[in-house]
Amino acid sequence: MALYADLHRHLGGSVVPRVLWRYLQRNDSQLVDQFPGYAEFEDFYTRPRNTLDEYLELHTLVEGVQTVEALPYFIYRLMRGAYIFENLAYLELRYTPYLRTPAHLSQSERIDLMTEIVQVVGQASQLNEYPIVTSQILCMHVRLPYEVNRAIVDLAAHNRDYVCGIDIAGGDNHYGERMEEFVRLYAYARSLGLNTTGHLYETRDGCHAELLPYLMRIGHGIQIPLQQPQLLKQIAEQKQCLEICPTTYLKTGTLDDISQLKHVFDRCFEAGVDMAICTDNAGLHNVRLPFEYENLLTHDVIGFEQLQACQDAAFKHAFAWPYGQRPASLLNGLLHPEISKSVFEKHPASAK
Template identity: 75%
Template sequence: MSLYAELHRHLGGSVVPRVLWRYFERNRPDVSERFEGYPDFEAFYTRPRNTLAEYLELHTLVESVQTQEALPYFVYRLIRGAYIFENLAYLELRYTPYLRTPEHLPQHERIEKMAEIIEVVGQTSQQSEYPIVTKQILCMHSKLPYEVNQAIVELAAQYSQYVCAIDLAGGDAKYGDRMDEYTTLYAHARELGVSTTGHVFETQDGCHPELLPYLMRIGHGIQIPLQRPDLLREVAARGQCLEVCPTTYLKTGTLEDLQQLKVVFDRCFEAGVDIAICTDNAGLHNVRLPFEYENLLTQDIIGFEELQACQAAAFRHAFAWPHERQPGSVIESMLRRQQLTHLMGEEIDEPAVHG
């Protein structure tokens, strides 16, 4: 059995439509009553949007119900589904903790409550019945003030038992006017020993090369090979990995056809830039990681060797995978030892031949 690593999944978009609908029916009838029934809700929730900005508005629907009290409900089902249906051995789950705190509180109280959110997600993620190595990535957000984003960076360092990195989210087209803030925060994170990734070069409006030197991985980054292939040599030299989420680009209107990703993979492989294939928002897309793999293969965007290279890259670039090898190689070693033991046993049991 193959086991996989998922490096780019949002807590807000990870809830599959059926689970979210059941929660609304039981706890938020004010939301469920907006729809005629589940099919109507699923069609609304999973349909493609015209732009990334329109697509991101859907996150607010889920963030509003992922309160401290409700998070165990969502996180438990997320981990269960990832283990049973996706064969995940490793999962980095990203979100903005501030957006899970009560909106009616003043900013300083919401900042204080972020630690409680991190602890709830961290504790609920550790499920002995579904043994996935799970860590959090805390997202700074382009719509949040500097003070909140700074607190997010410092909490990432403080809660290293649960958190493996920070991110910057909210739509990469909005970063420009605050670039000095973000580079300062990323530099601060690196000084604190916190790993870094960031949503950048996802859309044509989000090309910010000045952020790249601060990132250990690049969230999406598909516009580098598409629009700025001259940067690929620098990306390869830094050992940065692109977190490519194929279905996202169709859902956000960033790409018209998945075939456009063939250029992304071809140019990255040629330049020696690693790619980890991810889901981004598995629930929002109603798509799981193995389907992302299959879709790329069946449409001849990559071959099996390239897929295996991407799967290996995901474990290699994982911020908190605790082993030197990926789980598949461990299982292969076990099988080889069993075969060797079996062969040695046959030699010992073979009757002696006397002349």
């Protein structure tokens, strides 16, 4: 029975090493020739990097492979693994559609092709054999001009059947010079009624309070409890949720040890700030969501009650989860008919 929700998973970083390797082999990719064998490729693909910028370079490798023709191949395997190995009931996939269009085309041509990318991702994610509720978060990007980022916001607004929100990617340490521009884009997105999250307060150089008022969730946000705990009261009052991705901070050199996250969780729980535990880039890390849970527990970062609170928060703050409770509550209702009747009366959508 699928029980979990992942609110922060990048399409580019979701491809596990073996799946990507097989695709490259079958399509005679020149990338294969750079490695003596799979072991060397996996080591290159999953090893820790020294900085966030170095880490994000790996996304460009996968983005070039995830063409409109190849996306169904990758998404099918992603959904299969998420259902069978991770027990996911809900998944939000985020990516920059512009970066999946052919690089040799003009900017206007690439913008026009973004709609097809969103539709292909949306259709490929709907699998009867792996029934996971899915939706997309479209990412603006620090490397893209204002016109393209605004087109991404418009694309999200016009494709609500497939898209549940927007984000900004590319490294929160690069927002500074364009902060006014990004604030304008987020204000525009909120004016359109779009849900918003954003990579923010992930690194010491990514502490941009100007964006906080426009976000419903905060992508990472760990530097708030670590560096600016005075903001936690405000975060709690605004009912913003932090998307915590434990393995990421070790892979990017942001943290030296997972035990440092204990300060993050303790301070957020004390302040009443919700947190959802996520994978971020499950393929790049070769780590699935249940392992993120287990790793936090075995290193005494959180306890089981805190874990359950984070799992509840994930469904509570999910942009496109259609039911009033998390799946465990619905299952409990099925096992106890008197509870089931009460649940369905309060939340008729869950009876469908």
